[in-house]
Amino acid sequence: MELKIYHMYPDLLNLYGDLGNITCLCQRCEWRGIKAHIIPFSKDREVPLEEGDIFFMGGGSDWGQNIVFSHLLGYQRIMEELIEDEAVFLSICGGYQFLGATYIDAAGNKVRGLEIFDYETVSEGGRLIGNIITKNVLGLEPETLVGFENHGGRTYHDQKPLGRVMVGYGNNGKDQKEGMVYKNCIGTYLHGPLLPKNPHMADHLILKALNRKYGLSKLQLLDDRLEYAAHHRVLELYSPTK
């Protein structure tokens, strides 16, 4: 078995340790004897996207995001088709915002998004920064997801969220929602990076991809003591009861 993992714009969208998600997916495949091909995709380094099993897109600086955005508009249709066809997408922070309809910047300018989803992100001044703990709505065990968020934009939508905020801000600091789920596409503000300390989330993405490609319904278990020790350390340090 093998999976093609596309790392979208690794040289432009590369903030806050998001690279760790790729490292994590790759290792957890390899440890199970599943070949993981990491395929970088970027400006001047374009490769066909059709064959991808998992797509990862992080956030970048304003400068990086502007370059990405004008480039990515040319791939809007193929991305939409892939998402409808249940390819696995993990989009974090800027990547999550891109998938929506609009981004309204600090000056009030409307910037068009990829319009794959109809949500809106508004820059409201003041960044939402800190450790975050949510309860996932995917039914994954354990229920908690832990991470670190750092975003200026507030995202508003009626999509199914990825989680309910226990500690931190989430999509907008108001409605307790964090992230978005549509088919196998996940958008979230969780850096940390997300996957290494949430191995249940990582395996969820790997299994979805293997299921789509090979009809697999179960993954071989791994020794995740260290992963959950790090997960629990965040709960211990930053849970509200403490």
Next chain:
Amino acid sequence: MIQGNSLRYYTAVLAGKTASFILKKVLKGEASAMPGKVAMQIYPNILQVVDQRCQKKILVTGTNGKTTTTNLLHHIIKSQGLRVLSNLRGANMPQGLVSSFLNHQDAEYDWGVFEVDEGSFQEVVKHLKPDYVVVTNFFRDQLDRYGEIEKAFQDIFDALKPLDTTLILNADDPLVSSFKSLKKRNIFYGVGENQFSTLEEGVIESRFCPSCASRLEYDYFNYGQLGGYHCSQCGFTNPPREYEITRVEYSDPGYHLKFKTENVKSMDLDFSYDGIFNTYNCCAALSVALEIGMETGKVIESIGRFEYHLGRMETFQFPDKLVKVVLVKNPIGLGEVLKSLSLDGKVKSLLMVLNDNPADGTDISWIWDAQVENILQVNNLEKIYCSGRRAEDMALRLKYAGQSPATLNVDYSMESALEKVLNEDVEIAYILPTYTAVFHIRELIIARMRGSSKFLSYLRESLKNIKLKG
């Protein structure tokens, strides 16, 4: 005209010194930015007094290498018998600069050499007019403090615009070398292709042309985005280096270097600190020293004798092993320190301390941007201990870098983790702490050394008293 003798000024100095005294003697803390902060509350223009008292001024800014370059320059200038004022301990915001002045306060200095935080540069140069500005590099630092290197770059660029100054620039960092567009007097330094250069790209650095945003082509990388680059679209490339390290050889401890300048064909130089990043720091200080007219032979000699005790890079000799402490604070630094470990063939153990206090950066995700995979090239590594508030995160990073979990040990308590690493039967123990852990670790090590030397003198005394038969 600033009154360096007004009542208000003296009150400010007195208050600052009192704060410093309380901090050091009563609270037993590190004298840092606090005394300067107190003094500036009372006399906000105190930096201008500093400006007037130093005949010539050099500011060092950029992401990495500020503290080492500043300390090395201070050492070189002082070795020539000149009077020099510096913030040697890394407190690099305006208050920190003032604190360093409060500690000495001579009537006049020949040179002021100050490291300045990228975020404070604009504020500092309003008061302190530099004759030279050294810009080392732009990497991503503690993330939640600045977020973007483009901002640091732009802030410094804007602040430099109105200044009448000479720029000493790292030719090998495309962002830094693009400062030549400011059309100041520019001096470029750098490190040529050498045995540690590589063609392997790191993943995270920005490698786009600062003038046309096309992808830069590299002939080699020295570290991060530092290397030999050119833009095939607009021709942007490394400017010729006035001062260049041409050869780098590992010679435990430190590096043996060769350098050339416009006037010198090739000269030898020793610098006792490992890592290609230290070669750059050495080159930066060397360039400034020669540029300001110091004699080459004397500069080489004082660089060879340089050592500093800050906990950022410090070696302690224990009876049975060496203990080496190196501060790690950002992705590029961590990756490079691990790379430098691979040159040391000694049997070793390693302690990594990861904290998430505000001064470390509360977001510890940066360890995933670091090339921790370099750990796999380190030979004779017996055991790795992880400590600090986020010990598991460090261990997890090492696991995903491919390090066998069986070699990883997690212990929150810095004291007991240190105890364990010192008890390992190895020739050298490496300790890599983040910022807030450095001081604590250093104290613990020194306490241990006192303990062991007490034990040794006890042993010596006991041996003296043993009466041999006959």
